[in-house]
Amino acid sequence: MERIAFDVVTPKKGVVFDISKSGILMLVGFVGLGFLLIFGAIFHKFHEIIILDYLAVKLIFFACLISILIGNFTSFGDYDGNDLATTSVLFFDENEITFDYTETFPLSEIAHIKFRIFDYKGVRKARSALQSLGADNYLEFKHEGEKHKFQFIIESERHMQLLTEKLIPILKEKTKVTY
Incomplete structure (x- = not known):
């Protein structure tokens, strides 16, 4: 399996109340x-x-x-999530999760991976004219006793299908996965 990448987002520093939204x-x-x-x-x-x-x-x-x-x-051209910045990248392959090219988490050392997948980029939010940035997606797991949580962007409907239909079944072979 080839590596699958997702952009990781974090809140922009200093943005608590952005009047331009x-x-x-x-x-x-x-x-x-x-x-x-x-x-x-x-x-x-x-x-x-x-x-x-x-x-x-x-x-x-x-x-x-x-x-x-x-x-x-x-609001017609605005994205929900303008207060987020893309800060790094998250890679998945059949043996490990790699964060920002520096941290590697072997799947054999992770007991449980939890995905929370809510949207992908460009989807209109319910009861809103805003388009989703696709960043309302989360990954949580524990590695060596330390809890890791990442918020990431799903770029398209095809990218989400790749995650749910290809990647998650492969991860389930190595460890427990919920989503």
Whole structure:
């Protein structure tokens, strides 16, 4: 069997809240509109003031609408997982798992391999306009008492079939595999 490779991803350093992501941009707009509606109702009920009569409130209102529209339009070309960076590569063959050309894990020394496979690159997420980056996939195993966990990208539907129909059955011959 030839070696099969997968890109390993990790969260980008310093990215906790990225306003440029389309989902967050839309959320900011919706939260802003919600606050305007709540404050507008409160001011109208208790003080009989219509807050949309004020220029500053109108500008905030339109900024929220523009935020929602921009987030909606950019979501069509956006990938879910833009906060991830490809950092290394993971190789599989019939005898071992190799991480980033430096660490080798012989299958004979691994008792159990756990795959969690959820998507591949380009799939549309449920209830979302975002395309998947294909990085919602995980590999876990213990080697010499140390737990290893990798998050990796599946590039296409064919790449996923290669993993599930060819690689995993070969790995099952050497060790216990669940997915």
